[in-house]
Every structure is written in C-alpha cells, then in structure tokens.
Amino acid sequence: MDGAEMTGHQIAIVPEAMVADMLTRTAAFEAVEAVFAAMAAGKARNFPVVREALGHEEALYGFKGGFDAAGGILGLKAGGYWPHNLERRGLINHQSTVFLFDPDSGRVTAMVGGNLLTALRTAAASSVSIRHLARKDAKVLGMIGAGHQAGFQLRAALETHGFEKVIGWNLHPEMLPGLARVADEMGVPFEAVDLPALAGADVIITITSSFAPTLLAEHVSPGTHIACMGTDTKGKQEVEAALLGRASVFADEVAQSVSIGEAQHAVAAGLIAEGDIHQIGAVIGKAHPGRTSDSEITVFDGTGVGLQDLAVAARIVEVAVARGAATIVPI
Numbered sequence: 001m002d003g004a005e006m007t008g009h010q011i012a013i014v015p016e017a018m019v020a021d022m023l024t025r026t027a028a029f030e031a032v033e034a035v036f037a038a039m040a041a042g043k044a045r046n047f048p049v050v051r052e053a054l055g056h057e058e059a060l061y062g063f064k065g066g067f068d069a070a071g072g073i074l075g076l077k078a079g080g081y082w083p084h085n086l087e088r089r090g091l092i093n094h095q096s097t098v099f100l101f102d103p104d105s106g107r108v109t110a111m112v113g114g115n116l117l118t119a120l121r122t123a124a125a126s127s128v129s130i131r132h133l134a135r136k137d138a139k140v141l142g143m144i145g146a147g148h149q150a151g152f153q154l155r156a157a158l159e160t161h162g163f164e165k166v167i168g169w170n171l172h173p174e175m176l177p178g179l180a181r182v183a184d185e186m187g188v189p190f191e192a193v194d195l196p197a198l199a200g201a202d203v204i205i206t207i208t209s210s211f212a213p214t215l216l217a218e219h220v221s222p223g224t225h226i227a228c229m230g231t232d233t234k235g236k237q238e239v240e241a242a243l244l245g246r247a248s249v250f251a252d253e254v255a256q257s258v259s260i261g262e263a264q265h266a267v268a269a270g271l272i273a274e275g276d277i278h279q280i281g282a283v284i285g286k287a288h289p290g291r292t293s294d295s296e297i298t299v300f301d302g303t304g305v306g307l308q309d310l311a312v313a314a315r316i317v318e319v320a321v322a323r324g325a326a327t328i329v330p331i
C-alpha cells in the first residue's frame with residue numbers, strides 16, 4: 001500500500017463556537033432518547049469513567065467513553081474542570097472535547113467541542129425523563145438550582161411538555177432572575193418560592209452542586225416526577241434519601257446511579273437496593289411500564305453518561321458535514 005492510500009483518511013472538526021448552530025434541542029432529545037434505549041437493550045455500553053486530580057491548576061481531568069453498536073458510534077469525551085480558568089484566562093471552567101472513532105477500523109473520525117454539547121445533552125436527559133415518566137396532565141414545573149445548567153434544563157423541559165407555570169428555589173436567590181428570564185422568553189410565568197411550596201409542582205428538576213439534601217420528602221406531593229440532575233459525584237446529594245425509598249426510581253445507568261448518582265445515599269442507607277432501580281431506556285423501549293399510577297412518585301437519577309455525549313456529538317458532525325461547515329482535515 002502506498003503512502004496516499006494509507007493516509008487517505010479525514011477527520012471532521014466542529015469547533016465549540018459552531019456547535020450551537022449544528023444542534024437543535026429536538027435533535028439532542030432524539031439522540032439521547034435513542035441511546036438510552038440502546039443501553040437498556042444491551043446494544044450500547046459505557047466504559048468505566050476515569051477522573052483524576054492533575055495536581056496542576058487544581059484541575060480535575062477525565063474520560064467518559066462508550067460504544068453504541070446500534071448507532072455505530074465509538075468515542076470518548078475528554079475534559080474536566082479547571083477552577084481558575086475564568087479568573088486567569090477568561091475561559092469557562094468546564095472544558096471538554098469529544099473524539100469519535102470508526103468502530104470498524106479504530107481510526108479517529110471527528111473532534112467536536114464538548115462544552116455546550118454537555119449542557120444540551122444533560123437538559124435532553126431530564127426532558128426524556130419528563131416525556132416518559134411525568135404525568136401527562138403535569139402543569140407546574142419546579143426548579144431547584146439556578147446555575148449554568150439550570151437555564152438549559154428549564155428551556156428543554158418547557159419545550160418538551162406544556163407546563164403552565166414554573167416555580168423555582170435556589171440557595172442563592174439572587175441567581176433566580178436568570179431562570180425567570182428563560183421562562184419569560186418561553187412565555188411561561190415564573191415565581192420564586194420557598195422549598196415547601198415545591199409541593200405544588202407536578203415535576204421537579206434538581207440541578208445544583210449540593211452535598212446535602214435540599215428537597216425533602218415533605219416537599220413532594222404524590223404523583224410528582226423528580227429529575228435529579230446535579231448529583232454526578234460521590235458525596236453530592238440534592239434529595240432526601242427517604243424520598244427515593246418512597247418512589248419508583250429510574251436512572252440513565254444503574255451502575256453510575258448507585259455509585260455517583262442521587263441513589264448512592266438511599267442504597268447506602270438500605271432504603272432501596274440496586275435491583276430496585278430501572279434503566280429509563282427500558283421504559284423508552286417499552287420493556288418496563290414506567291409510571292403505573294397518578295399517585296406514584298417517580299425519580300430519574302440522571303448521572304450523565306459518556307454515550308449521551310457521543311450520541312449528540314455524532315448528530316453534530318452529521319449536520320456539520322452535510323452543510324459543509326465542518327473543517328475536514330486529511331490525516
């Protein structure tokens with residue numbers, strides 16, 4: 001084989017700045033829903049997550065990878081958290097990049113900015129849970145958290161379901177106007193409330209970096225669906241463990257749910273067992289009935305899996321290449 005044949009291969013590059021134009025929330029929703037279903041059907045799997053403190057810039061760096069045989073998607077997201085980026089470089093602290101590979105040959109095929117993609121795939125996950133687990137007549141959406149991710153969560157939820165009102169609580173109430181602005185843009189009224197008022201919500205999304213529960217069992221009414229999205233690390237917690245003991249619990253991936261997700265606490269306390277947690281993909285694929293009554297409390301433990309990143313990145317590359325927008329580099 002001569003040199004030209006050996007190197008007749010290309011990589012598509014989609015930079016961070018281009019991602020917003022290449023991915024609609026609908027496309028993110030569909031990609032995440034499909035890959036959750038593939039995971040539950042045993043056609044896609046996540047690889048163990050690597051997360052390391054670098055001992056440099058106080059950064060946390062890691063890899064989340066996986067293989068979706070159903071979608072023909074292989075790859076990894078590399079990145080993490082550089083706490084001094086904003087102050088020292090004017091860059092956001094979370095930095096990541098997705099790399100995709102040809103599952104047949106192992107050759108790299110694409111490199112995609114992973115920052116906005118992460119927010120959109122995370123918002124898509126809670127929305128998928130709302131579509132499949134919330135009561136169809138849900139009217140009031142409760143938000144706990146008002147940071148970077150919360151606006152994405154809120155926008156995607158309002159696009160997924162016809163909520164009539166949003167109520168929100170945040171430890172730092174000065175951040176709530178950011179959420180109010182998103183609700184306003186979507187034409188839905190927003191009210192800042194105290195935690196007990198969350199009892200008036202039909203769906204609650206928690207998206208904070210809390211290490212102690214803020215949403216207690218007494219704050220939640222029968223029939224509520226709760227999407228727990230903030231807990232993605234050992235030790236973090238947003239919801240009282242007793243609430244999971246009373247609820248039907250679903251997760252993106254059960255292994256992550258019991259180790260780094262919201263369910264870690266309920267399992268440690270013996271309130272639920274790993275076997276009580278169901279993959280949301282089983283509900284999507286109709287292997288599990290999901291919600292079975294209007295009074296049931298459902299919990300989705302969205303820990304964030306690498307396959308979500310890869311599924312969404314693959315859609316972005318597809319669109320960028322089709323539009324001639326990706327940078328194609330022979331390698």
Ligand code: NAD
Pocket residue numbers: 118122144145146147148149150170171172175207208209210211212214229230231232236302303304305
């Ligand atoms: P952020 O720093 O922008 O916002 C943090 C939010 O948590 C704010 O609303 C803040 O007021 C609140 N908060 C901080 N300390 C708190 C405490 N002790 N008790 C209650 N609330 C507290 O962060 P973000 O980018 O919005 O991310 C929020 C969380 O979501 C983080 O824990 C992050 O790791 C997690 N996350 C999860 C996924 C996933 O796939 N599940 C993906 C991305 C981020």
